[in-house]
Amino acid sequence: MATRPSVMIAGCGDVGIRLGLQLSRAGWTVYGLRRQAASLPVPILPVRGDLASSEVPRGWPNGKLDYLVYAASASQHDEPGYRQAYVEGLRNALGWLEQRGQRPQRVFFVSSTGVYAQNGGEWIDEASATEPTGYTGQVMLEAEQLALDCGFPATRVRMAGLYDPVRPWMQNQVRSGLRVERDPPQYSNRIHRDDAAALLACLLQTDLNGGALEDCYLGVDDDPAPLHEVVDWLRERLGVTQWAEQTMTRRAGSKRCSNARARALGWVPQYPSYRNGYASIRPGKG
Template sequence: MAQPSLLIAGCGDIGSGVARDRLGKGWQVVGLRRNPAKLPEGVEGRAVDFADPQSIAKLGELSADYLLLTLTPAAYKREGYNAIFDEGLLALLARFKRPPKLTLFVSSTGVYDQADHQWVDETSETAPSRFSGQALLTAEQHIAATGWPHSIVRFSGIYGPGRNQMINKVRQGECTPATPLHYSNRIHRDDCVGFLLHLLDRAEAGEEVGQCYLGSDSAPTPIQDVQAWLAAELGVPYRQEGQPVARTGSKRCDNRRLRESGYTLRYPDFKQGFSAILPSLEAD
């Protein structure tokens, strides 16, 4: 019996984590990215620039049992986001002559614009004011418009090994000022990979997969509290000499649907997640 096939478009860190697991289970995995040399061993790689429809057209006809879209623009610029999540995504979807059993699209909580500490979930209004959120919401709509079986996963701030921006800011004394209070939401990189694998497993077992999930841990926390805790753990002074958070609004993400799907978070709060990272930093 043929093993399931998985095509990962934009196979970076998260996609590579998914790929390694599926390869270990005997799946056939194809990875599309700008530089296929960076793909994990065992992944069939193909070079493509998702901002260039002609590059996508050169792929020819595509097919896979499962499609995972983890697209990432090269830079935080409006043109790049629009090129990938609008024209580029449509060109890629057009390469499929038959729908996959499940299409997973990695989106972001940036599609929300709430800023008054309120709770948001999968049913909350999506009216992003930033170009990045607008582009992602457009991509979500393109996925839904296919009519294919799909699931959109809106991850909050991803942290984990190699993603040390906040730790570096704390070390440098560039913590967020005490006011305004700003709730932050995050999810460990390993839980991003784990939850995507969980959805693939459910689909392969013939179990229901929801069309949208909010991927975040169980403890939305003011960023000021997170940074104060990190400073104490790192043994450095807690200096709030940074800038207020500007890119995202202050909201609290409700992950109830994720938990009710049967997935158990490996790192349900920031203390557990960062505690798994800090020892390796000290070893360096």
């Protein structure tokens, strides 16, 4: 019997757990690293560790490790917090591989479409210019470069806004009367958390099977939509009638991200539009 492929998911949060469970079902050995690793679901093998430390976690596996997926998220939302989570954390994880003499087949870095600063509603793909003006996109680009320079094949996966209706942040915003600009339309991009995990699993499985991967993919659904359309649709779904006094100014620009490259691999989003992703919500729920 062939050896089971192995993957370390460093920063194994919500998307990492969904990825880990999917890969486990496909026969992979999955390690999940986080500070509170004991809460990880079986069969993900928990590794308690701190990405802020250069010391190899005590539970870090010995022997061959086929893949590293770096999927950390910042717990402190300022420039030092972003730098610690994405640049220094990745540097530490790569250092742990080096200290253990492990040479993964490929490193995957979960990045963000926040590296794009376009704001005219234009279409964006992996080749579009990345000229972020804020520290969030700038730090993410620095971390991406660190991944590309790590000495192993590396792929960046730039995810759009992650959502799941069981986490009702957007619904709560709409219930509070969220008012957004309508003219010009502010295009927003999103991906359901299940689809984000499935895309990462598709990339890993493609590489394992010898398929050619690019060094960058966009993780978005099929429907980059004006934010006011999303809000209007949710208002009707939730039965909201009141409006807030202030209009929210969108910080993330206005662009339409294409998932054509990811779809060319055979990945198909289960939730191609926000309408599919939020279909389960009802007034008073979600």
